[in-house]
Amino acid sequence: MYKYLRIPYFSFRVIGINLWAQQDQRITSAPCRYYSWTLATAIIIILMGFYIYTSDQDKAIQVLTVFLQGVLCIIKSGMFVAKGRRFIKLIRNLDALADAATVKEWSEWRHENDWQQCIVRVYYICCTSTGTLYCTVPAVILLYSQCFREHTVFILPFDAAFPLDTGHLFFYTVSYLWCISFIIYAIHAITAMDSLFCWFIFNISAHFRTLQHELQNVAKTSADVEDSACLHSKITETLHYHRRIIELSAEFDELYAPIVFIEISVSYLKLCFSAYNLINLGDISGLPVIAVGLVTITFQLCNYCFSGEKLKSVSKVVSDRIYLAFSWERVPPPLRRLLILPLMRAQRATNLTGFLFVVDHSLLVWIxxxxxxxIGFLSATKSENTTS
Known part of the structure; x- marks a missing residue:
């Protein structure tokens, strides 16, 4: 039996290892590595903050995208670690609910799993490509200047108020490796948490689709079975299944509401700053990094907004399935009254919220x-500063 959607491998990296360390003793050293990376990331975020404060608008906005990414990693990973037991409990409950489902047709589960794995792989490729460009472009510029120019150009992946003299080769190498560690942490942390989010969305969606198959099977048997007690029992089991899905969806929304709020808010600012940097690009060497980073940020926002829309639409389809599946003129009045409860319950969509907003297509359009x-406001501010 195809028990549940496979949790992506990336979810076991960095943040995921803290959630799964209770089950696998082979990764007991993982929390130490995670806390070391987190400390190094927090320090470099503070250094970037000092640089932003003491720089002009264009230089500050260039660093703000990376700075916000680091802040997002720290906050999201902290929330995951703080709520680790609740996440594990929710995963086990979804797994147990999948084991309890009595559906013979598992094509929907395979379909959802294939889509989930495909999205996670593409997302991981986008994040890795962005991080690789951040790491390699300065190295290429350094080698080119050393071979074809008189003066060697020491460029770091991003600017920060480093306490070291980055013009010296040794300290430049130390700072460069420090920046690379920050980028690796950001790639793995963000990919792990977002892939786990994707797993939750597609798993809950698979449960709703399984519920639709259950309703169709009950409707088919209702035409052949004359025993109302047997039919009442099957409908009651389906209603309990529906109620359990809604409860787990509400628990998922409660867990992810603060994370989604931080994710959408920070990613929205990152999108604005990246687009501004692309429009006001002064050095052509930064074009690949900014362009690929802009694509990654857009993919990140689309992943959350389309996932919220998917959860909303698949939950509302249940009411249509209930109404269209049964021949109401043949259903006994007691069973009609019993079916009215899930029909009314399914008309209220299951939403993914971020405290102040509902995550769906309309939010993405607004962004x-x-x-x-x-971008127009930042450009106007730049013009005023230049004029004055």
């Missing part, structure tokens, strides 16, 4: 619309 306004 793209207001991004232009933010």
């Amino acid at each position: 793209f619309k207001t991004t232009g306004s933010i």
Whole structure:
């Protein structure tokens, strides 16, 4: 039996290892590595903050994208670690609910799993490509200047107020490796947490689709079975299954609401700053990094917004399935009253929220619309500073 959707491998990296360390003793050293990376990331975020404070607008905005990414990693990973037991409990409950399902047709589960794995792989490739460009472009510029120019150009993946003299080769190497460790942490942490989020969405969606198959099977048997007690029992089991899915969906939304709020808010600012940097690009060597980073941020926002829309739409389809599956003129009145409860319950969509907003297509459209306004405001501020 195809028990449940496979949890992506990336979810076991960095943050995931803290959640799964209770089950696998072979990774007991993982928390130490995670805390070391977190400390190094927090220090370099503080250094970037000092640099942003003491720089002009264009230089500050160039660093703000990386700075916000580091802040996002620290906050999201802290929330995951703080709520680790609740996440493990939710995963086990979803797994137990999948084992309890009595559906013979598991094509929907395989379909959801294939989509989930494909999205996670593409997302991991985007994040890895962005991090690779951040690491390799300065090295290429350094080698080119050393071979074809008189003066060697020491460029780091991103600027920060390093306490070391980065013009010296040794300290430049130390700072460069420090930046690379930050980038590796950001790639693995963000990919792990977002892939686990994707696993939850597609797993809950698979449960809703399984529920639709259950309703169709009950409707088919209702036409052949004359024993109302047997039919009442089957409908009651299906209603309990529906109620359990809604409960787990509400628990998932409660766990992810603060994470989604931070994710959407920070990613929205990152999108604005990346687009501004692309428009006001001065050095052509930074074009690949900014362009691929902009694609990754857009993919990240689309992943959350489309996942919220998917959860909303698949939960609302249940009411249509209930209404269309049964021949109401043949259903006894007691069973009709019993079916009215899930029919009314399914008309209320299961939403993914971020405290102040509902995550769906409309939120993504609003983000793209207001991004232009933010870029126009930053450009106007730059013009005023230049004029004065």
